[in-house]
Amino acid sequence: MFDIERTTLTEYLIAQRRRHPGATGEFNALILQLAQACKAISRAVAHGALGGVLGSLDSENVQGETQKTLDVLADRIFLRATHWGGELAGMVSEENDAPIALPPGGARGKYLLVFDPLDGSSNIDVNVAVGSIFSILRAPLPGTDAQPEDFLQPGTEQVAAGYAIYGPSTMLVLTVGNGVAGFTFDPILGEFFLTHPELRIPERTREFAINASNARFWEPPVRRYVDECLAGRSGPRDADFNMRWIASLVAETHRILMRGGVFLYPRDRKDPAKPGRLRLLYECNPIGMIVEQAGGRASTGERPVLEVQPERLHQRIGFVFGSREEVARIERYHREPAPSDPGEPPLFHTRSLFRQN
Ligand SMILES: O=P(O)(O)OC[C@H]1O[C@](O)(COP(=O)(O)O)[C@@H](O)[C@@H]1O
Ligand SMILES: [Mg+2]
Ligand SMILES: [Mg+2]
Structure with a gap:
């Protein structure tokens, strides 16, 4: 039911800006442009086959992954929503090898944008939730075109991070470094409303998520953790x-x-060329900032992911996050020797469900 008293995303941003007396409004403008992009992607996702956005293209992205129609459309929507505003000095997307060039002659701003326009692409055609992820960094040389190395900043340097989830409802989850807030999209009014202020991840949990088809490639600390669960x-x-x-x-x-x-x-150990599946700059770092700001923990499995110095724009890395206690346990398993092995753990026994080669 519509509640006239609900805080809009714009009102939330204005309230946050009061914490920064010198703020010019550029940051808020950028977030609102990103929210606009997410609304447009939400609309495309919601129309599904009616909008002609399902299926794959013939092209591959820099990671060698076949691009979905919606990957490319979402990338274009992010670009169109943000590149003329004058807030950015550069942007990097999962779908583009090099940083995306800003329009010639347009203003250059003080922020860098890094994004995954459409996350979970394999779910598009089966009508399961997908999303968009973004991270905002400061440009080392505001007012000029950013260089590729300018984006190689550790996650601790992020000014803001967020994601949109296109599920049964569309939500925007955002941190500007002061906790995490969730906004639900009202498709009739075309507005994000604050519905989940101060999101916190419960410290203790009895639920874990992992792609078990990779079990035979896991390292011993991960096997131990999963076996124990x-x-x-x-x-x-x-x-x-x-x-x-x-x-x-x-x-x-x-x-x-x-x-x-x-x-x-x-x-x-699946592919020695890929030390992990997820990408540091536009998947792990923004999600890591949100998780830490919500009281959880985000790790490579061994140490805080936000402290990793990136070496490449599309670098992949191991990623473990969630409830603090569990992530701390997994880090501990990476440090300490495995308990004396009484034979193969049940999950990997030759006659078990996940047979080891
Ligand atoms: O195919 P897998 O091993 O299940 O990998 C799933 C992972 O890949 C991703 O879909 C990668 O994101 P993209 O769809 O942006 O390439 C993650 O969202 C997800 O966690
Ligand atoms: Mg992704
Ligand atoms: Mg993607």
């Missing part, structure tokens, strides 16, 4: 755990923000 009440954790896998980082993040849990896409 699967052992349930009869194992060392003395508790039954639930498992989830949506194959959409945004959707997994949203579930963990709403009811707790832990997510693992760890470094593994």
